[in-house]
Amino acid sequence: MRNIAFSSEINIHKPALQNFAFSFTKDNDDADDLIQETFLRAMRYANLYKDGTNLRGWLYTIMRNTFINNYRADTRRKKIIESTEELMSYQLVKSSTRNKAEGQFIGDDINKALDQLPPAYLVPFIKYFEGFKYHEIADELNIPIGTVKTRIFEARRLLKAKLKMYN
Template identity: 40%
Template sequence: MTKSEFGTLILSHQSFLKQLALKLTKDAEASNDLTQETYYKAIRNSDKFQQGTNIKGWLYTIMKNTFINAYRKSKNQNTFVDETENKYFINIGQTEKVAQTDAIVDREYMMEQINSIEKTYVETFMMYYNGYKYEEISEILSIPLGTVKSRIFLARKKMQDKLKDYR
């Protein structure tokens, strides 16, 4: 199948893809971007499509994976867009100077309490807190996956116990 024939084939599913993109993103512009990215990836990987298989399912999978990857990427960026009137959330910190100094003391106390917990638990928990997945922590520390999960759970439990009076 030539690239132009393949392009015609995938364009025949345009309405399906647009509806799916709108359902996933719930935004017209973002759905257009997602649809375009799906077409781009489909054409770029047209050699991987096997004739006779379900093209609609193949395109659906590409779109779904593209959406999930974009979501994970945006989630990991920890960006905050203040769309409130007069940038309320961005400007709120300017009026709370006293609260900021208390926050420093609070943070120091909390870190003191956290560091008083056994190092193996804290190390595993901090890796998880910093965005590592269970499997990655398991590989880096050369410990079983179950041990990673157990250490993170126990670290949370110990931190809760140490900070319960502080709340």
């Protein structure tokens, strides 16, 4: 089918498509935009339409898929806008100065609590915190793996008790 003939044939279905588009958008202007986009896609993919099949159904499918794709894109765009609004520069400056001071106090308290741990608990805990696996710590300290797990557990428990104000 030539483009001019195809264009005039799809224009016959415009009134039915307007009702269908309005049922999606609930706004006349948005419905007109959706119809226009549907017609553009139909013209672009006219070679995929098989003569003798249901043209109105084909156009409905294009419209529905176009609406769904636009809705998904709008949803993603709104999420990006919402997350950037939360991170305005004046908010970041205010929070970063406050967080820097708080972080320094917390860091000092953590170091004091670590200094109070017995060396038997401190060494396995620090190794674990640095990313070593239980079996690696056990091999390095020449102690059973169960002992490593117990000492790390006890170190956590003691630190949690000393730092409960930050809980």
